[in-house]
Amino acid sequence: MESIQAKTVLDDANCILQPAKEKQEDRARRLFVGAAAICALVSIALYNGYPTVFSDTGGYLLTGKFLVALRPFRAPGYSVFTRLTSFGASAWYTIATQAFMVVYVLYETCIYLIGRNRKFADLCFLAGVCAMTLLTSLPWLVSLVMPDVFAGVLFLSGFLLAFGGELRPIQRIVLAAIFMISVAAHNSLLPVAALFVVAVIIMRIVSRLEFMMPSTRSALAWLLVPILAAGLVTAGLNREMGLGFKLSPSRNAFLLARLFGDGLAADFLHEKCGERHFVSCRYLSHLPRTQEEFLFQSPLFPELLAGHLDEMEKIVRGTILDYPARFVASSAKETLLQLTSLRTGDEIRTYGARQWNDKVIPRVFPRDLQAFLNARQYRDRLTRLADACAVVDTTVFWLSLAACLLLARTGRFGRVNLFFYSAIAYLVINASICATFAGVYDRYQSRVAWIVPFCLTAYVGCLAWDWKPWMATEKIEEFEAGAD
Numbered sequence: 425m426e427s428i429q430a431k432t433v434l435d436d437a438n439c440i441l442q443p444a445k446e447k448q449e450d451r452a453r454r455l456f457v458g459a460a461a462i463c464a465l466v467s468i469a470l471y472n473g474y475p476t477v478f479s480d481t482g483g484y485l486l487t488g489k490f491l492v493a494l495r496p497f498r499a500p501g502y503s504v505f506t507r508l509t510s511f512g513a514s515a516w517y518t519i520a521t522q523a524f525m526v527v528y529v530l531y532e533t534c535i536y537l538i539g540r541n542r543k544f545a546d547l548c549f550l551a552g553v554c555a556m557t558l559l560t561s562l563p564w565l566v567s568l569v570m571p572d573v574f575a576g577v578l579f580l581s582g583f584l585l586a587f588g589g590e591l592r593p594i595q596r597i598v599l600a601a602i603f604m605i606s607v608a609a610h611n612s613l614l615p616v617a618a619l620f621v622v623a624v625i626i627m628r629i630v631s632r633l634e635f636m637m638p639s640t641r642s643a644l645a646w647l648l649v650p651i652l653a654a655g656l657v658t659a660g661l662n663r664e665m666g667l668g669f670k671l672s673p674s675r676n677a678f679l680l681a682r683l684f685g686d687g688l689a690a691d692f693l694h695e696k697c698g699e700r701h702f703v704s705c706r707y708l709s710h711l712p713r714t715q716e717e718f719l720f721q722s723p724l725f726p727e728l729l730a731g732h733l734d735e736m737e738k739i740v741r742g743t744i745l746d747y748p749a750r751f752v753a754s755s756a757k758e759t760l761l762q763l764t765s766l767r768t769g770d771e772i773r774t775y776g777a778r779q780w781n782d783k784v785i786p787r788v789f790p791r792d793l794q795a796f797l798n799a800r801q802y803r804d805r806l807t808r809l810a811d812a813c814a815v816v817d818t819t820v821f822w823l824s825l826a827a828c829l830l831l832a833r834t835g836r837f838g839r840v841n842l843f844f845y846s847a848i849a850y851l852v853i854n855a856s857i858c859a860t861f862a863g864v865y866d867r868y869q870s871r872v873a874w875i876v877p878f879c880l881t882a883y884v885g886c887l888a889w890d891w892k893p894w895m896a897t898e899k900i901e902e903f904e905a906g907a908d
Contacts, residue, residue, distance in 0.1 A: 450542060457546050458531070461553040462523040469567035472806055474792065474799035475515045476568045478771040478867075482784035484570070489788045493665040495729055496719055497673040500661040501608030501654065502571035514792050515569050522573050523566050525602055527553070529580040530878070532595065536588050537840050538885040548888070552881035559820040560874035561768040564813070568771055571609035572871040578606035578613055579620070579850045579875060585646040586624040587842060589636035596646060604650035608658050611672055612868075614651070616850075616857050621647050623849045627842070635838060676740040677725070681715040682863045683743050686754050692743040703732050704739065715863045758859035763851065766873040768817040769810025770866035772801060821873050824880040837886045840879065847875045 469475045483494045488503035489512075509521040534549040535542075556562045565573040581603040584591065591599070607617045624647070628640055638646070659669045667673035683689035690711045697705035704711070704724060712718035718725055728736050744751050785796045800806045832841045851872055858868040 453543070453546055457550045458527055460550060461527045461530070462520070464553055464557040465523045465526060465563050465566040466519055467557055467567070468563045469516075469519055471809075472567070472800045474795045474801075475519045476564070476772065476799075476801050476806070477775070477781050477796075478568065478570050479775060479780070481569045482781045485784050485788045487665075491661075491665055493662075493667050493673070495674075495726070496677055497662075497667065499571075499608060499611045499613075499658055499672075500665065501605070501658055502574075502610065504661065505571075505605065505609065506569065510789070514789055516792075518569060519567055525577055525605075526562070526566055526573065529577055529584070529599070529602060532584055532588075532591075532599070533580050533843075533878075534882070534885075536584060536590075537843060537882040538889060541889075544889060545885075548881070548885035552878060552885070555881060556874055556877060559816060560877050561766075561813075561817050561870040562874040564768055564771075564810070565871055565874075570771065571613075572771075572867060574606040574609040575613060575616070575854060575871040576875055577602060578617060579847065579872065581606065582617065582620055582624070582647060583843065583846055585638075586621075586628070586643045587637050587839075587846075589638050591638075600646055600650045603647070604654045604657075607651055607654035611678075612854075612857055612862065614655060614658075614671065615861075616854055617647075617651050617654075619853045619857070620850055621651070623853065624846070627846065627849070631842065631845075674729070676736050677719070677729070678715075678862045679860075680736050680740050681712075681718040681725075682758075682861065683740065684712045684718045685715045685863050686758075687713075688743050688747055688750060688754065689739055692739065692746055695746075696742065702735055702739070703727060704735065755856070755860045758864055759852075759856045761864045762855035762859035762869055764869075765864050765866045766818060766821060766869040767814040767866040768870050769807075769814055770870060772806050772810040774867075775801070778802075817870075817873070820877055824877040828876060828879050828883060831880075831883045837883060840882045840886055843882065844876075844879045847879055851875070 463470075480498065483498060484503045485506055486492060487494055487498075487500055488505070488507035491500075491503075506515075506518050509518045511517055530553065531549055534552065535545050538548055539545040562576070565576070581599045584599055585596065585603060588595075603617075607613050621644070624643070625640065628637070628643070637643070655671055659671055662671075662673055663669045680689060683692075690713075693702065693704055693708060693711065696702070697708055707722070707724045710722075712722040712724065781796075786793050789796075796802060828844050831837070832844050835841065851869070854872050855869055858865070862868070
């Protein structure tokens with residue numbers, strides 16, 4: 425009798441200890457998966473020997489370090505992000521933080537899309553991250569000291585806030601904070617986020633979704649509050665730098681640069697300079713012909729910024745009003761071009777501010793200088809890898825797009841289908857905003873192109889779950905649990 429009672433006590437103790445043991449195993453597995461994913465996503469920086477940089481990196485770092493405004497004025501959000509996350513010591517901490525944020529939103533999205541079983545979802549997540557590391561632009565973005573990575577982070581966090589009905593309050597708060605940081609990171613991401621919210625509301629109204637979602641009012645609140653907060657933070661930081669309480673102190677500078685690139689602004693000035701006394705008319709014989717020439721080479725732009733911001737607005741407004749059809753046609757053409765311009769490594773190929781960054785790194789991260797000088801990028805030994813990855817990543821993008829379209833037509837996986845259609849809408853929004861207001865550059869679309877291959881990994885995960893061996897294993901586990 426005593427032996428039976430002792431056995432019963434031991435069985436009860438095992439029942440109590442078993443959940444605790446499983447929780448510890450789950451935590452250990454997730455820590456391992458998260459750490460492995462972070463290491464994979466910073467692989468380009470590890471291979472380079474230092475986080476990669478772009479021509480604009482120095483401006484962001486100096487603005488963050490000293491809170492000074494540098495022309496052309498960019499969103500100060502990412503500058504402050506680098507200041508806080510680097511601890512004033514090294515850019516490695518910044519890209520580690522970027523990797524952590526990407527891993528978090530990717531993991532939460534993976535759980536939402538295929539999280540029927542945590543062990544299986546963890547396996548799919550790690551496999552997906554490894555695949556994206558090898559076959560997409562994502563590790564190049566994470567390893568880069570630039571705000572480009574936040575374009576994709578914005579989409580994932582915004583999508584979960586809009587459609588994730590099972591999210592706990594703490595998850596929503598974290599995702600909303602990440603969403604706000606993403607919106608504030610770059611000037612283009614505020615209008616992208618606003619249009620994405622409109623697209624989300626339309627999709628919620630049009631589509632007939634059978635799974636649990638937050639109410640439309642709740643989704644709007646969780647999306648709009650971070651956007652408004654990001655706008656207020658941006659305007660406040662601009663005021664701190666003496667630029668006034670404005671979202672964009674440069675106003676229409678980038679749009680005017682694009683209009684010069686199209687030739688529309690030049691046509692407008694040639695037509696109107698006889699009747700209007702613009703400062704720009706003094707440059708009529710040698711007006712800028714490209715965006716880069718206007719922003720970085722022509723003396724016209726500094727003169728306009730110095731005291732003729734109103735003239736920029738008048739030229740932009742007048743050009744669009746005088747040539748509305750040409751502007752719309754040009755914008756549509758540029759959007760289509762931007763959708764197909766997504767080669768990985770554009771930041772490496774077009775890096776043209778070596779002397780500028782050479783002066784910035786010693787001032788911001790003096791202990792990083794030797795590593796920066798020894799990096800492969802500094803010695804022009806990273807371009808070949810970027811070119812090879814561009815071919816692979818572009819091919820993978822188009823194949824993934826075709827595969828996702830075929831799988832979406834089956835109608836089998838509702839959540840992944842919704843994610844895919846949302847991703848397509850987001851890619852179009854990103855392309856239209858960037859092409860219309862700044863022009864066509866590979867890095868603008870490569871910053872979000874990896875979302876489509878990620879969507880394909882979600883489809884593959886769902887297909888793998890429906891595969892009979894997985895289902896048989898699940899039934900065996902359920903049987904064993906019942907027997908215990």
